Amino acid sequence: MSNQNAANQTTKVEGRDFVLERIFAAPRALVFQAFTQAEHLKHWWGPKGWSLPVCNLDLRPGGVWHYCMKCTDESKDYYGQESWGKAVYKEIVEPERIVYIDTFSDAEGNTIEDMPQTLITMTFIEQEGKTKLISRAEYASAEDVQSVLDMGMLEGITETFDNLDRHLSEIQNS
16 A cells, blocks of 8 residues: 655555655755754644643663653644653664654553554655655554554644644744
8 A cells, every 4th residue: 555645745554564755845964853852843743733742852772752742722622632652762873764662651651552562763865955754664563554544643644744844944944
């Protein structure tokens, strides 16, 4: 299964992998910083209508990024709800690659065991002043991929990357 979501984004499911490719109109070093610095993440991480009130980042192999997204859009059914997540970094090669285990967590950072865990490999490729991001999410099973797709993961990550597009444009034009 493969499709084009936006003019600059493609997605495909390959067995237990979900691969998203997106082009950002910003240099690779800046896009990498947007993924690795709390002061950037607070401006764009999360779907439309969600904020990032908690963003604790320890960027190093073995380090943890623990965060909370909160729905701030009163028109959404999820208004006021929080979604906690945790990333444990495995590898960081600036500005080329980030590898981490992504999990749902509680407010204390404990992994929610009955939710899918994901091995994420993000590759940042410089392309004539723009950046091609390849995000490969490896799940334990094809059923886990379908489970997160059914939860709205594709829409959520697309809106999140739309937010990143806006953030990158704003900081480059300020």
